[in-house]
Amino acid sequence: MESDIELMMRAKTGDDNAFTELMRRHYKSVMNYIYRFTNSRENSEDLAQEVFLRVYRSVTRYKPEAKFSTWLYKIATNVCLTEVTSKSRVKTVSLEEVQENTGDLKDSNSTTGYDLIYRRDIRDSIFEVLKSFPERERISIILCKYEGLSYDEVAEIIGCTVGAVKTHVHRGRIKLIEKLKPFLEERGLK
Amino acid sequence: MRCENVRSLILDYTTNELDTEDRTKVEAHIRECQGCNHFFKLANNEWKLLDEWGSITPKADFITNFWNRVSNEELNNEKEVPNLFKFWKLNWSTVSALSIFLVVGIISIILVTSNQYDVVYTEGDMADEELLFDLDRTISASATNLLEVYGAWDIDTTQENGG
Ligand SMILES: [Zn+2]
Numbered sequence: 001m002e003s004d005i006e007l008m009m010r011a012k013t014g015d016d017n018a019f020t021e022l023m024r025r026h027y028k029s030v031m032n033y034i035y036r037f038t039n040s041r042e043n044s045e046d047l048a049q050e051v052f053l054r055v056y057r058s059v060t061r062y063k064p065e066a067k068f069s070t071w072l073y074k075i076a077t078n079v080c081l082t083e084v085t086s087k088s089r090v091k092t093v094s095l096e097e098v099q100e101n102t103g104d105l106k107d108s109n110s111t112t113g114y115d116l117i118y119r120r121d122i123r124d125s126i127f128e129v130l131k132s133f134p135e136r137e138r139i140s141i142i143l144c145k146y147e148g149l150s151y152d153e154v155a156e157i158i159g160c161t162v163g164a165v166k167t168h169v170h171r172g173r174i175k176l177i178e179k180l181k182p183f184l185e186e187r188g189l190k
Numbered sequence: 191m192r193c194e195n196v197r198s199l200i201l202d203y204t205t206n207e208l209d210t211e212d213r214t215k216v217e218a219h220i221r222e223c224q225g226c227n228h229f230f231k232l233a234n235n236e237w238k239l240l241d242e243w244g245s246i247t248p249k250a251d252f253i254t255n256f257w258n259r260v261s262n263e264e265l266n267n268e269k270e271v272p273n274l275f276k277f278w279k280l281n282w283s284t285v286s287a288l289s290i291f292l293v294v295g296i297i298s299i300i301l302v303t304s305n306q307y308d309v310v311y312t313e314g315d316m317a318d319e320e321l322l323f324d325l326d327r328t329i330s331a332s333a334t335n336l337l338e339v340y341g342a343w344d345i346d347t348t349q350e351n352g353g
Contacts, residue, residue, distance in 0.1 A: 020253060027252055032245045041246050048248070049256050056260065123243045145240050170201050177229075177236045184235040 004068035011059050019059070023052055026069065029147060030076050036142045037080040039127040047083055051076045066156065073147075073157045077139060084131075122183060129179045133172055136160070140168035141176075191219055193226050200230050204237045 002010075002018075004025070010018035031048040038044050054075050062071070130138050139158055143149045144165075149157075151165045158165070177184065196219045202208050203216050220227040249255075 016257075020257075023253055023256060027248055028245075031248045031252075035246050036243075044246065045248055045252065048252070049259055052256055053259065053263075119242060119244075122239065126240060126243045145237075146243075146245070170198060173201055173233065173236060174197075176240070177232045180236060180239060181232070183239055184232050187235050187239070 005064045008059070008062055008068055009064065011056075012062060019056060022068070026072055027052070029069075030072065033073065033076050033142065033147055034080055034083075036127070036130065036146055037084055037138075039124065043083075047079055048076075051079050054079070067153075070153060070156050073143065073149075073153075077157060081135065125180060125183065126176075129176055130172075133175065136164075137168045137172040137175075140165050141172040144169055191215060193219075193223060196220075196223070196226050197229055200226065200233050203230070204234045 002021075004022060007018040007022045011022065027048060030051050031044050034047045034051070035041065035044040038047065051072070055072065130141060133141070136158055140154055143154045143157065144151070151162045151169075154165045155162045196216060199208060199212055199216050200220070203213060208216065216230075220230045
């Protein structure tokens, strides 16, 4: 299988099939990454397209110095931060939208109204708590927890040391524990 | 081991980042310390709770939509290119008109200024000059003094006194 860099080098010569393959590999992650910043499916899809458009437009300037995904996440982070700073509005979510937005949760056999509202509460609560974090804490938690990246990768994306990323994650988690206590205690402390 | 340090290790414990030695330390501490034991349970639940915010699956037409967007952008760019040329055409015509205007202007200025040296001194001009001299002579010395505030007045006072 061709590496991302090889595909990117092919894309650089104008090979759109190579770019399609790159997108196919990464669009789910990019969209979900953005989703943690927006909490809106529609918006995330649109912004994910924006990320790939930026990559596509700058493909000729790409230098295979860093991992492609690192570069991609950097662009996605810029898009997210621009979005959250320009639209710092709180969106109210309807039950219909929740059902539409729950995505993979549908697989967990829990589709009763109560469950959806409960899950929406958790989702919105996590989103709101993360939103209140300083940028780097928020990015670090999202990249580590939801994107499954290592501290090293996150450090490269946000441009700090590995130790700093770990501190961001720890600080963020302590705040999450503090603010999500009602949910955590409700789940029982086994 | 101090509770503060254990808390940090507990966070790493819940994400499986500890080696066996540190894991044993944490386990020993939370058996003894109620506060850290409670924190351990909270931290463990918190990391799992975050998973309840499920991921989303993009629509199947994501990639198709992307290429449509690219083609639309390219189309728009193509539309913009002739406009740009139109703009340039307009600009070039303005520039040409301006340069013609400037050239004509410069030529006229040169012609006018060069004509200045060919002015013919007529008898009528001499008469006008004479009238001005007369006017100067009629100005009295007191008036000259009053007019001094406006600066030097070129008048032959001796001639006036004598006349
Ligand atoms: Zn303790």
